Amino acid sequence: xxxxxxxxxxxxxxxxxxxxxxxxxxxxxxxxxxxxxxxxxxxxxxxxxxxxxxxxxxxxxxxxxxxxxxxxxxxxxxxxxxxxxxxxxxxxxxxxxxxxxxxxxxxxxxxxxxxxxxxxxxxxxxxxxxxxxxxxxxxxxxxxxxxxxxxxxxxxxxxxxxxxxxxxxxxxxxxxxxxxxxxxxxxxxxxxxxxxxxxxxxxxxxxxxxxxxxxxxxxxxxxxxxxxxxxxxxxxxxxxxxxxxxxxxxxxxxxxxxxxxxxxxxxxxxxxxxxxxxxxxxxxxxxxxxxxxx
Amino acid sequence: xxxxxxxxxxxxxxxxxxxxxxxxxxxxxxxxxxxxxxxxxxxxxxxxxxxxxxxxxxxxxxxxxxxxxxxxxxxxxxxxxxxxx
Numbered sequence: 169x170x171x172x173x174x175x176x177x178x179x180x181x182x183x184x185x186x187x188x189x190x191x192x193x194x195x196x197x198x199x200x201x202x203x204x205x206x207x208x209x210x211x212x213x214x215x216x217x218x219x220x221x222x223x224x225x226x227x228x229x230x231x232x233x234x235x236x237x238x239x240x241x242x243x244x245x246x247x248x249x250x251x252x253x254x255x256x257x258x259x260x261x262x263x264x265x266x267x268x269x270x271x272x273x274x275x276x277x278x279x280x281x282x283x284x285x286x287x288x289x290x291x292x293x294x295x296x297x298x299x300x301x302x303x304x305x306x307x308x309x310x311x312x313x314x315x316x317x318x319x320x321x322x323x324x325x326x327x328x329x330x331x332x333x334x335x336x337x338x339x340x341x342x343x344x345x346x347x348x349x350x351x352x353x354x355x356x357x358x359x360x361x362x363x364x365x366x367x368x369x370x371x372x373x374x375x376x377x378x379x380x381x382x383x384x385x386x387x388x389x390x391x392x393x394x395x396x397x398x399x400x401x402x403x404x405x406x407x408x409x410x411x412x413x414x415x416x417x418x419x420x421x422x423x424x425x426x427x428x429x430x431x432x433x434x435x436x437x438x439x440x441x442x443x444x445x446x447x448x449x450x451x452x453x454x455x456x457x458x459x460x461x462x
Numbered sequence: 463x464x465x466x467x468x469x470x471x472x473x474x475x476x477x478x479x480x481x482x483x484x485x486x487x488x489x490x491x492x493x494x495x496x497x498x499x500x501x502x503x504x505x506x507x508x509x510x511x512x513x514x515x516x517x518x519x520x521x522x523x524x525x526x527x528x529x530x531x532x533x534x535x536x537x538x539x540x541x542x543x544x545x546x547x
Contacts, residue, residue, distance in 0.1 A: 342495055345502040347525050350509065393503045397510070 172245075174252040187256045192264035193413035195253070196246060200413075203241035217241050219452040227381065240447035243409065247450065250293055258303065265300050269419035273306070273361070276401035276422055282356030284395050285405040285419070287365040288438045289388075290450040290462060293407040293415050298363050300417060309355050310363045311348070349394060356400045363405070366391035368451060369461045375428040378435040380442050383455065387431050387438075396427045404437040408448050468516075468544070469537050475511045476533060479504055494531050505530070512536070518543045 173195070177187035187195075206213040217237045228236060246253075257264060276283045285301075287294035298308040352362055368378075372386025395402050404420040420437055423430040442449060454462030476493070479500060493499045500508065509520055509530070518540065520529075529539035 340496065342498075342502060342505075343526055346494075346505045346509070347522055349502060349506040350520075350522060350525055353506065353510070390501075390503055394506070397503060397507050 172249060174249045174256060177256060178252060184256065192253065192257045196264070196409070196413040199246050200238070200242045203245055204238055206241065206245075213241055216244055216453075219456050220447070222456060223381070223452050224446060236447045239409075243448050244450065246409070247293065250296055254296065254299055258299065261300055261303060264413075265296065265415045265417065267300065267304075267417045267419065269421075272403055272419050272421050273301075276403060277306075277359060277361070279401065280359050282359050282398075282400045283361050284398070284400055284402040285361055285363045286391075286395075286402055286423075286434060287363070287405055287407070288441065288449075289365040289367050291365075291406070291438070291441065292445075292448045293409070294363075294365050294405075296407050296415060297405055297417055301361060301363075307355075307358065307360045308363060309352070309360055311352060352394070353398055356398055362400075364391060367461045370455075370458055371460075376431050376435075378439055378442075380439060381446075385455065387435060389427075389431075392427045392431045392434075395430065396425075402430055402434075404434055406437075406441050408441065408445050465537070465541065468541055469533075471515055472512070472533065472536050472540065475508060475515065476536075479508075493533070495527065498531075508536075512540060516540055516544060 173183070173187055173190070177183040203213070217240060220237050220240045221233065224233060224236065227233075253264075273283060273285075285297060287297065295310075298310045302308045355362060366388035369376075369386040369388065373389055376387040376389050376392070377384050378387060402423045404423065405417065406420075407415055407417045410416050423433045446452075451462040494505045494508070509525065512518065513520055520543075524539070528535065530536055
């Protein structure tokens with residue numbers, strides 16, 4: 169079993185002190201180096217990079233493809249540890265996380281109807297968005313399914329104390345889902361920020377399609393219906409890495425009203441990220457295997 | 463509010479989704495359930511409209527099949543809310 173410094177720091181309090189002393193940028197740069205080595209040492213790392221290489225083999229020049237595949241491996245390693253990174257460096261997010269476009273959020277909240285922040289599913293470091301915004305004083309909740317609530321909450325540490333938490337729906341429990349939507353609506357009434365990342369599907373309604381690199385996938389119609397019913401402003405929000413070893417959260421201007429218009433515009437924003445940074449997506453394997461959703 | 467008036471109001475809300483027809487059978491039909499005529503997002507819409515139209519607040523613990531699954535259940539529930547506050 170391989171343990172990284174961040175993982176070990178959660179087990180040994182002495183190491184946590186040491187980890188906190190390491191500048192996060194150094195750690196993330198080290199992740200890039202270790203990803204480069206891991207592909208030689210661990211078959212698992214090679215397997216993780218394979219879907220990316222299969223899908224983009226003829227899109228990038230060989231040198232560019234190699235660099236992007238390594239970035240993809242680095243991202244996958246960093247993503248796994250992002251909750252631990254937060255627990256280690258939550259007291260100085262300014263050292264490793266920046267926010268751009270925050271004025272869109274403050275302007276939208278000024279209307280008093282709450283705000284939806286929407287990220288691409290399984291893309292980038294979107295899980296980092298609620299704690300970072302909560303630390304800045306926003307009232308944030310994140311929606312998701314309830315497969316492992318205790319694990320997710322535990323990994324992120326003192327999220328309730330920081331003013332953000334997950335609200336869940338349980339698959340197959342109709343009334344639980346309705347109650348969750350009710351909770352979400354009440355939170356918007358209190359001018360909260362709701363962060364969601366709608367699923368991507370293999371099939372769907374044509375209006376929900378995102379046309380990417382010879383393939384199509386479909387956005388989750390249901391979440392866009394929820395947002396239409398709630399009538400709160402909807403801002404696309406993505407978190408990706410930078411060359412300097414930091415993470416940038418970008419908040420975009422509000423989407424237009426109407427389910428189809430909002431899905432179309434969100435699809436365009438998501439597509440821009442996928443085209444510029446395909447290495448920050450974790451669904452290439454699922455897409456190639458034609459799973460129903462990812 | 464008269465029961466008939468109340469039922470007309472509920473009928474108007476539900477008819478937007480094209481599933482409520484006249485007759486005793488349809489009034490007992492379970493609309494809001496897994497695999498029923500209304501999915502969970504529609505259920506949220508119905509709840510919000512009931513609150514607005516009848517000026518009531520539906521608490522989280524009242525969001526359940528007993529109160530909201532069918533036309534009859536909704537009518538009974540809203541009437542009780544209006545009577546008891």
